[in-house]
Amino acid sequence: MTVVNHAAVTMRFDRSFDSEGSAIVDSGDYSWMLISTALVMFMVPGLALFYGGMSRTKNVMNMLMMNMYCIGIVPIVWVLVGYSISNSSGGGGFFGGEWIGNFDAVGLDGLNADPESLIFVAFLMTFASITPALISGAAADRMKFSAWAIFVPVWLLAVYCPVTYWVYNGWHAGNGALDFAGGTAIHLNAGVAALALVLVLGKRRGWPSEVMPSHNMPMIMLGAGILWFGWFGFNAGSAGAANGQAVQALLNTFLAAAAGMVGWMAIEKIKGGHATSLGAASGMIAGLATITGPAGYVGGMAGVVFGLVGGAVCYWAVSLKNRFGYDDSLDVVGIHGAGGLTGGLLLGLFADASAIPGGDFSDGLFFGGGMELLFDQIVAMFSVVVLSFVVTWVLAKVLDMTIGLRVDDETERAGLDQTLHAESAYNESTAGSVVV
Numbered sequence: 001m002t003v004v005n006h007a008a009v010t011m012r013f014d015r016s017f018d019s020e021g022s023a024i025v026d027s028g029d030y031s032w033m034l035i036s037t038a039l040v041m042f043m044v045p046g047l048a049l050f051y052g053g054m055s056r057t058k059n060v061m062n063m064l065m066m067n068m069y070c071i072g073i074v075p076i077v078w079v080l081v082g083y084s085i086s087n088s089s090g091g092g093g094f095f096g097g098e099w100i101g102n103f104d105a106v107g108l109d110g111l112n113a114d115p116e117s118l119i120f121v122a123f124l125m126t127f128a129s130i131t132p133a134l135i136s137g138a139a140a141d142r143m144k145f146s147a148w149a150i151f152v153p154v155w156l157l158a159v160y161c162p163v164t165y166w167v168y169n170g171w172h173a174g175n176g177a178l179d180f181a182g183g184t185a186i187h188l189n190a191g192v193a194a195l196a197l198v199l200v201l202g203k204r205r206g207w208p209s210e211v212m213p214s215h216n217m218p219m220i221m222l223g224a225g226i227l228w229f230g231w232f233g234f235n236a237g238s239a240g241a242a243n244g245q246a247v248q249a250l251l252n253t254f255l256a257a258a259a260g261m262v263g264w265m266a267i268e269k270i271k272g273g274h275a276t277s278l279g280a281a282s283g284m285i286a287g288l289a290t291i292t293g294p295a296g297y298v299g300g301m302a303g304v305v306f307g308l309v310g311g312a313v314c315y316w317a318v319s320l321k322n323r324f325g326y327d328d329s330l331d332v333v334g335i336h337g338a339g340g341l342t343g344g345l346l347l348g349l350f351a352d353a354s355a356i357p358g359g360d361f362s363d364g365l366f367f368g369g370g371m372e373l374l375f376d377q378i379v380a381m382f383s384v385v386v387l388s389f390v391v392t393w394v395l396a397k398v399l400d401m402t403i404g405l406r407v408d409d410e411t412e413r414a415g416l417d418q419t420l421h422a423e424s425a426y427n428e429s430t431a432g433s434v435v436v
Contacts, residue, residue, distance in 0.1 A: 032242035033119045039233025040126035044071045046226025051137045053219030054330045058415025059141050060425035066136040074129040077153045085161040131160050131186045137330030138194035141204050142412050145420050147405045159391050163189050177380035181238035183293020183343040191337015192385050193392040200396035203327035217277050224281035231288050235295040244357030249295040252303035259307025260287020267315050286314035289339030294347040299355025313342045344381050348374030
């Protein structure tokens with residue numbers, strides 16, 4: 001069974017048939033896609049732990065809730081509307097041609113549903129779930145949960161679904177731009193949206209003069225490890241089959257994460273005298289965000305290069321929030337936004353069809369492809385930056401002017417856990433004198 005060489009959002013199984021005309025299912029490919037779907041879903045609680053550990057004690061449960069809510073609301077919206085907008089074959093290149101209730105396109109036509117369509121819908125549903133969850137880290141400590149509950153499904157339909165259509169089925173794909181597993185559609189998109197959101201939301205009380213340290217480093221490291229583990233499904237699963245491209249994507253993912261971690265730690269040691277566990281985790285995520293878009297399109301030592309460059313760029317990008325005064329609480333803009341952008345640009349240089357079995361895509365500048373792919377990458381990413389920032393900013397403004405986007409000063413000071421959720425991550429006997 002063969003699959004097209006784009007990411008899984010364009011995945012379709014080319015099935016063979018027996019003498020009686022019945023489809024022959026490749027159980028190995030289906031098994032890999034089922035596993036990959038579960039791996040990507042597991043990334044959401046991993047992200048919740050990662051962000052939760054970086055939050056202050058009084059806001060931990062709020063951050064966990066913001067993440068876990070995404071795998072509650074997004075799947076429902078996805079099967080009703082989102083998948084049709086993102087992946088329908090109709091339309092004029094900018095929006096899908098099939099909209100609400102298109103169950104035939106989704107493959108949810110009761111007991112006769114095609115399992116090929118169902119696994120396709122389910123796998124992509126996990127991508128849709130984690131993308132708004134990434135944004136939550138930027139708004140930590142101060143956003144109303146009621147506003148977040150509305151923001152997620154509206155943002156999914158107004159930003160994520162149109163961008164996904166552009167990248168994989170619309171004009172980006174038509175122009176030749178590449179994005180294997182979501183470097184542009186997910187990481188750059190989420191990073192830019194996070195920037196727009198925090199500009200409307202405003203700074204946390206006391207930032208940047210007040211020190212707001214991460215409250216639980218073991219939780220951060222555990223969450224980062226789960227993300228790394230799940231990312232193999234994210235990237236290698238985007239080959240759509242258990243094939244050579246999946247193997248190459250898995251290896252690139254492994255190398256980029258490792259190189260990002262080591263590179264970030266080295267910069268920390270040189271600049272500050274200490275290599276920290278938070279830096280190691282951040283560097284690893286930076287490497288993963290950078291390799292996501294190119295994972296199935298590059299070979300050789302490219303994974304190491306992408307990880308090292310991505311780690312260094314993201315380290316620098318994180319510092320920009322202090323220079324320009326926007327409060328990106330958990331470095332979503334600096335890591336996911338900058339990582340997605342860096343990976344997309346490097347792909348224009350390092351794309352190598354000869355490194356991928358059956359590779360059928362344009363080579364990058366360094367492999368004889370000229371400037372065409374790099375130009376296509378720049379145009380595609382610029383368009384996503386504009387759409388994501390403008391629509392997210394408008395959405396945040398509308399929420400702010402209606403139900404309010406931010407909690408009041410008293411709630412922010414007391415903490416969101418008790419005030420918004422009537423619970424705490426730690427009871428008094430275990431919290432002790434933990435600094436909040």
